[in-house]
Amino acid sequence: MNALYVYVLYSPTHDIFYKGQTSDLDERLKRHNQGLEKSTKKYLPWLLIWKTRKDSRSEAMVLEKKLKNLSRQRLINFLKKNRKELVDESSYLKLIH
Template identity: 40%
Template sequence: MENYEMNEKFYVYIIQSKKDKSLYIGQTNNLSRRIYEHNNGFSAYTKQKLPWDLVWYCAFNNRLQAERFEKYLKTGSGRAFVKRRLINYPP
């Protein structure tokens, strides 16, 4: 029997609010579902700034890698890295 999580991808993503250009960094194992949730008010934080555009994402082979990278991107140096290297901010 194959281990389900071995083939599952985990994504770190960045979305940008069309309302005020703010960024949100998150991680999920189902990127399309998560973007749908953000744009339909299922997330308490992001529902105030609808709609959102996916501006960047990266796939990882395991959850721990994704969680660590997401945590890094939410630090001060990680946010600077995002704005300097991952996205064109502000657009």
């Protein structure tokens, strides 16, 4: 089984987050930024700011659900606590200042 990724995207133009999980992160990010995903197409562009790898779909789904249930401030705190997995620290730093 391929590894799965749980990820957090950020839309700087709309100041919102999107959380998801996938087995092909590069392809998924492309789909989001090409407007091919109904839930994210009106908030383009998206920046990948955080990702982590999970060994099973069930682990990925549990973490994705946890992230989706966090308030904005709690998500920012989670990202700060899990800083080593930040992909785009500059976007994150803009959020907390």
